[in-house]
Structures are given as C-alpha cells and as structure tokens.
Amino acid sequence: MELELEKTARGLKVSGEMTVYAAATLKPALLAELIAERDSVELDLSLVREFDTSGLQLLLLLERESRVLNRRLQLTGCSPAVRGVLELCCQKSLLEAIQGAAS
Numbered sequence: 876m877e878l879e880l881e882k883t884a885r886g887l888k889v890s891g892e893m894t895v896y897a898a899a900t901l902k903p904a905l906l907a908e909l910i911a912e913r914d915s916v917e918l919d920l921s922l923v924r925e926f927d928t929s930g931l932q933l934l935l936l937l938e939r940e941s942r943v944l945n946r947r948l949q950l951t952g953c954s955p956a957v958r959g960v961l962e963l964c965c966q967k968s969l970l971e972a973i974q975g976a977a978s
Contacts, residue, residue: 877924880904886917886951893923893930893957901933909940914947921952926960934961934969948972 877891878900886908893901908916916937923930941948950973953961961969 883917883919885913885915886919886949888919888922888952890922890924892925893920893933894925894927895929898929898933901930902936905933905937906940909937909944909946915949916941916946917949917951919952920950920957921954923954923957926954926956928960928964930957931960931964931966935966938969938972 876894876896878893878897879890880901881888881890887904889901891897905918908918918937920926938948950957950969953973958970958973
C-alpha cells in the first residue's frame with residue numbers, strides 16, 4: 876500500500892492509493908479534518924493514482940458528515956482515477972464539489 880497524507884492550511888492532500896488497503900488509515904484522518912474548527916474542508920486528490928469503491932465510500936461518508944456538521948466539502952484537485960470512478964458511479968454531487976468543475 877502506498878499512501879501519503881499531507882496537512883494543508885485548509886485540509887489534506889492525499890497521494891497514492893485510496894483503496895480498500897488504505898481505507899482503515901484514511902478514514903480517521905479524513906474525519907478528523909471535518910471536526911477541525913473551520914467552515915470548509917478541502918481535499919486535494921490530484922495525486923491519487925488508485926481509487927476504488929472503498930475510496931468512493933470514504934468520500935460519500937465525508938460528504939454526508941460534512942452536511943451533518945454544516946461544513947462545506949471541496950475537492951481542490953481530482954486525478955483521472957478519482958474522476959473516472961465518480962463519473963462511472965454517477966456521483967454528481969461529488970463531481971460538483973471539484974473546484975473549477977464545469978457545470
């Protein structure tokens with residue numbers, strides 16, 4: 876498993892895999908970012924090379940929990956692997972969360 880998490884001023888930058896093998900490591904880190912005292916959470920997924928349905932489940936969890944906590948989830952980068960799964964699974968709300976995405 877190859878995974879790297881880097882804290883940024885407004886959230887996290889994820890590099891490597893967002894797969895079933897990384898889910899146990901990713902989930903608490905991503906949820907901790909939602910709990911942080913800020914109005915929005917930015918995830919940079921531009922360096923994610925592998926993304927499967929476990930990664931999608933994590934994004935869906937973050938999307939749901941951000942609504943519960945009244946926070947905005949923003950994807951500031953989206954690799955082709957991530958975008959491909961989001962499009963394949965018709966995840967319009969997550970695609971709209973991508974900064975600079977065309978409507």
